[in-house]
Amino acid sequence: xxxxxxxxxxxxxxxxxxxxxxxxxxxxxxxxxxxxxxxxxxxxxxxxxxxxxxxxxxxxxxxxxxxxxxxxxxxxxxxxxxxxxxxxxxxxxxxxxxxxxxxxxxxxxxxxxxxxxxxxxxxxxxxxxxxxxxxxxxxxxxxxxxxxxxxxxxxxxxxxxxxxxxxxxxxxxxxxxxxxxxxxxxxxxxxxxxxxxxxxxxxxxxxxxxxxxxxxxxxxxxxxxxxxxxxxxxxxxxxxxxxxxxxxxxxxxxxxxxxxxxxxxxxxxxxxx
Amino acid sequence: xxxxxxxxxxxxxxxxxxxxxxxxxxxxxxxxxxxxxxxxxxxxxxxxxxxxxxxxxxxxxxxxxxxxxxxxxxxxxxxxxxxxxxxxxxxxxxxxxxxxxxxxxxxxxxxxxxxxxxxxxxxxxxxxxxxxxxxxxxxxxxxxxxxxxxxxxxxxxxxxxxxxxxxxxxxxxxxxxxxxxxxxxxxxxxxxxxxxxxxxxxxxxxxxxxxxxxxxxxxxxxxxxxxxxxxxxxxxxxxxxxxxxxxxxxxxxxxxxxxxxxxxxxxxxxxxxxxxxxxxxxxxxxxxxxxxxxxxxxxxxxxxxxxxxxxxxxxxxxxxxxxxxxxxxxxxxxxxxxxxxxxxxxxxxxxxxxxxxxxxxxxxxxxxxxxxxxxxxxxxxxxxxxxxxxxxxxxxxxxxxxxx
Numbered sequence: 063x064x065x066x067x068x069x070x071x072x073x074x075x076x077x078x079x080x081x082x083x084x085x086x087x088x089x090x091x092x093x094x095x096x097x098x099x100x101x102x103x104x105x106x107x108x109x110x111x112x113x114x115x116x117x118x119x120x121x122x123x124x125x126x127x128x129x130x131x132x133x134x135x136x137x138x139x140x141x142x143x144x145x146x147x148x149x150x151x152x153x154x155x156x157x158x159x160x161x162x163x164x165x166x167x168x169x170x171x172x173x174x175x176x177x178x179x180x181x182x183x184x185x186x187x188x189x190x191x192x193x194x195x196x197x198x199x200x201x202x203x204x205x206x207x208x209x210x211x212x213x214x215x216x217x218x219x220x221x222x223x224x225x226x227x228x229x230x231x232x233x234x235x236x237x238x239x240x241x242x243x244x245x246x247x248x249x250x251x252x253x254x255x256x257x258x259x260x261x262x263x264x265x266x267x268x269x270x271x272x273x274x275x276x277x278x279x280x281x282x283x284x285x286x287x288x289x290x291x292x293x294x295x296x297x298x299x300x301x302x303x304x305x306x307x308x309x310x311x312x313x314x315x316x317x318x319x320x321x322x323x324x325x326x327x328x329x330x331x332x333x334x335x
Numbered sequence: 336x337x338x339x340x341x342x343x344x345x346x347x348x349x350x351x352x353x354x355x356x357x358x359x360x361x362x363x364x365x366x367x368x369x370x371x372x373x374x375x376x377x378x379x380x381x382x383x384x385x386x387x388x389x390x391x392x393x394x395x396x397x398x399x400x401x402x403x404x405x406x407x408x409x410x411x412x413x414x415x416x417x418x419x420x421x422x423x424x425x426x427x428x429x430x431x432x433x434x435x436x437x438x439x440x441x442x443x444x445x446x447x448x449x450x451x452x453x454x455x456x457x458x459x460x461x462x463x464x465x466x467x468x469x470x471x472x473x474x475x476x477x478x479x480x481x482x483x484x485x486x487x488x489x490x491x492x493x494x495x496x497x498x499x500x501x502x503x504x505x506x507x508x509x510x511x512x513x514x515x516x517x518x519x520x521x522x523x524x525x526x527x528x529x530x531x532x533x534x535x536x537x538x539x540x541x542x543x544x545x546x547x548x549x550x551x552x553x554x555x556x557x558x559x560x561x562x563x564x565x566x567x568x569x570x571x572x573x574x575x576x577x578x579x580x581x582x583x584x585x586x587x588x589x590x591x592x593x594x595x596x597x598x599x600x601x602x603x604x605x606x607x608x609x610x611x612x613x614x615x616x617x618x619x620x621x622x623x624x625x626x627x628x629x630x631x632x633x634x635x636x637x638x639x640x641x642x643x644x645x646x647x648x649x650x651x652x653x654x655x656x657x658x659x660x661x662x663x664x665x666x667x668x669x670x671x672x673x674x675x676x677x678x679x680x681x682x683x684x685x686x687x688x689x690x691x692x693x694x695x696x697x698x699x700x701x702x703x704x705x706x707x708x709x710x711x712x713x714x715x716x717x718x719x720x721x722x723x724x725x726x727x728x729x730x731x732x733x734x735x736x737x738x739x
Binding site for chain 1: 435456459461
C-alpha cells in the first residue's frame, strides 16, 4: 500500500516536471521571432511547396499518382517529426548538462521532453494535413483510419524514442554523432518513399528492403489509410504474413537495445558531459 | 538491527568513487580510433575511498574538508547525481539537494516561468507552485519584475528568487552546499535564519562548508574528509577544531618551507635554535589560554658587551602582536665570543587561534656605537589551537563580564 502510494507520488512529480520541461522548450523555441509558433506550421508547408513544384512540375514524378500532393505532405510531416525529434533528443542530454550535474532527475525525462515538443509540432501539422485531406477526393479515410493511424503514430513515437535515447547517450561520449546523424538523415530521406510513391520502385526485393525500414512502413501504411488506398502497404509488399512483422520486430529490437544502452550510460552522464 | 534503522535518514556504506581523467580527452571518433592504437593514458583520481557513515533523522550533519578533499563528490553521490563505483547509499525518506541555487534557471525565460520550472525540478506540481507563487515573489521582493526575462535581473535578484523557491522544499532530507550562503550580509542573514528554522523543524540536514563558524553554529555532528577518506566523525565543535588545526598546521609548514637558509657564515651573530615551549616541552601547536615560552639561542664570533636579543611575533596578516627584547626586560648582558646565549620570553597567552611567526633581531647596544648585528624574519612559527569562532579578534585576553 505504502509503496504504491510512493510510486504514485513520484509519477505525479515527474509528470509535472516533464510538462514543465516541454512548456519551457516550447516557449524558448520561437522566442524573439515575429511569427512565433506559426513557423512550426510554415516550415513543413514551405518544404512541401518546394518539393511539390519540383517533383510535379519539373520532374513529373507525381503525375498520375492519385492524391500525390497530400501524400507528399503527409510523408513530409511524418518525416519531419522523426528528424526533429531525433535531432532534439541527440543534443538534449549534453545541452542540459548543467542540470544533470546538479540534480538527480530521471535522465530519460530529458530526451522524452525533447521528443514531446516535436510531437506537439507534428500534431499541429497533422491538423493541416487533415484539412487538405477533407477537401481532396477519393481519399482513403474510413473507420479504419481512426484505428490504424493512431497505432502507426505510436509506432513512430517508439521509433523516435529509441533512436533518440541511443543518439543522446552516444553523443555524450562522441560528439561526431551529430554530423554522422546529419548524413544518415539525408541518406534516409531519399531511401524512404517520401518524395516518391513506393510503387515507383519496380524491383520487388528492393521494395521489400525499403519497407523493412519501420519509417518507410509507417509512411506507406499511413498513406494507405489516409490519402489513397492505391498506396502500397506492408501487406502488399510482403506476401508472407510472417515477413510483415519485420519492421515491427526491428522497432522492438531497437527499443530494447537503445533503452538498455541509455540506462547503462545514464549513470555516468553527470561525470562525462 | 531493525530498531536502529528507524531513526536513520542516510546510510553510506563503503562508498568509493574514482574519476578517470584522460590526459587528452577523446570526444571524437577520430580520437578514439587513434588512441586505441596507443596505450590508453589517463589518471585515476580517487575522490572517495571507503567512506561509511550514518546520519540520524532530525540531525544537522556537517561535512568539512579542504578543496579537493571529496566533499562535493560525496554530496553528489548522496544526491544521486554520481553513481558510486563501490558501496551503497541508502536514503530513508525524500531528499532534495541544493548543490546550487536556481538549478535549471533559464535567462531567456521570464521570472515567472523560471519559478515554475525550478519548482518543478524540486518536485512541486504546477498547482502547488501556483498556490505558493505569491509568497515566493513576495519573499524575494520582486513583485515588479516577474514578467521580465531573467537575463535582465541582477545577480542578487536571481539569487533572491532562487532562494525563495528553494526554502519551500518540503523534503525530509536536505543536502545543502555552502554556496547557498552567497550574497550580501542581509541575504546571508536570511540564509542563517532559514538554517535555524530547519533545525527547529527537526528536519535532517547535511551541510557542506568551509566555514567552521557555520558548522559549529548549526551542526550537531560533523565529518572531516581528507584526500577522500574520513579522518574523523564527531561533534561539530571537535571537528571544527580539528579542521582549523589541520589547516593551520599546513600553513605553518608552508611558512617553514619558505624560510630560506639566510645564514651564510659571514654574519657575526648566528641563530642556533628557536623553539616554543609549553608544559615543559617544545611544541608546534600551543593550547589556547595557557602561557608559553619562546626560547631563542644565539652565538657570536666576537664578544659583545651590551648584547640585546629581541623578538617580535606577527600574525597571519603580518600584524605585529607583541615585541620584547632582553635589554629592556632583563637588563645588560655580555655575550662572550663563540659562546651560546639563550633568551627565554615567557608570554601570557592572550593570542587568538591562528598561525604566528617569530622574527629575531640581535643588536650591540653599546652607548658609543649601537648597531644591528643580525636580523632574521620568520625564524620559527607556531599555532595557537582553537576554533574559528574567535578568529575575528587579534587577541583573546581573559574577560570577565558582570551585569548588575
